[in-house]
Amino acid sequence: MAEDLTIVKGSKEEEYQSLLPQIKGLVTGETDLVANMANVAAALKEQFQWFWVGFYVVKDGELVLAPFQGPVGCTRIQKGKGVCGTTWLRAETLIVPDVAKFPGHIACNSLPKSEIVVPVKRNGEVVAVLDIDSEAYSFFDDTDKKYLEEIVTLINF
Numbered sequence: 510m511a512e513d514l515t516i517v518k519g520s521k522e523e524e525y526q527s528l529l530p531q532i533k534g535l536v537t538g539e540t541d542l543v544a545n546m547a548n549v550a551a552a553l554k555e556q557f558q559w560f561w562v563g564f565y566v567v568k569d570g571e572l573v574l575a576p577f578q579g580p581v582g583c584t585r586i587q588k589g590k591g592v593c594g595t596t597w598l599r600a601e602t603l604i605v606p607d608v609a610k611f612p613g614h615i616a617c618n619s620l621p622k623s624e625i626v627v628p629v630k631r632n633g634e635v636v637a638v639l640d641i642d643s644e645a646y647s648f649f650d651d652t653d654k655k656y657l658e659e660i661v662t663l664i665n666f
């Protein structure tokens with residue numbers, strides 16, 4: 510499938526509800542992981558216009574930058590380091606309202622103020638994370654967590 514997204518503007522809940530079936534359509538029937546990560550990052554960026562949205566995948570014991578939308582990012586992150594590495598270690602979603610207050614936060618760019626990182630799990634193991642940065646403080650909440658956790662299950666890692 511390669512069609513334009515329909516961008517609905519409304520509450521956060523309404524925007525995710527509109528986007529979710531479209532993301533399903535984008536990844537259904539496509540088995541290539543990079544292609545699917547790329548389109549999911551692009552669809553999320555197009556809908557929400559976040560500062561940065563993208564994936565890091567676990568490779569040889571570290572997180573390595575994967576498809577994303579936004580300014581250039583750090584390429585490698587160690588387990589337990591920064592928000593991404595801590596999400597990997599804890600295997601649970603982290604919502605950070607003010608990145609300056611997160612011990613060890615990795616600033617690839619000085620502009621992001623808040624962040625959410627969602628682990629992607631296969632057979633109980635974290636195989637990747639979805640990382641999203643906003644230029645606004647306290648931008649992410651449990652609605653983002655709920656939908657982003659669902660969206661990452663749509664990709665066959």
Ligand code: SME
Pocket residue numbers: 561582583586590591592593594613614615616617624640642
């Ligand atoms: N801030 C992240 C690093 C990745 S960039 O935001 C793209 C962290 O602390 O893990």
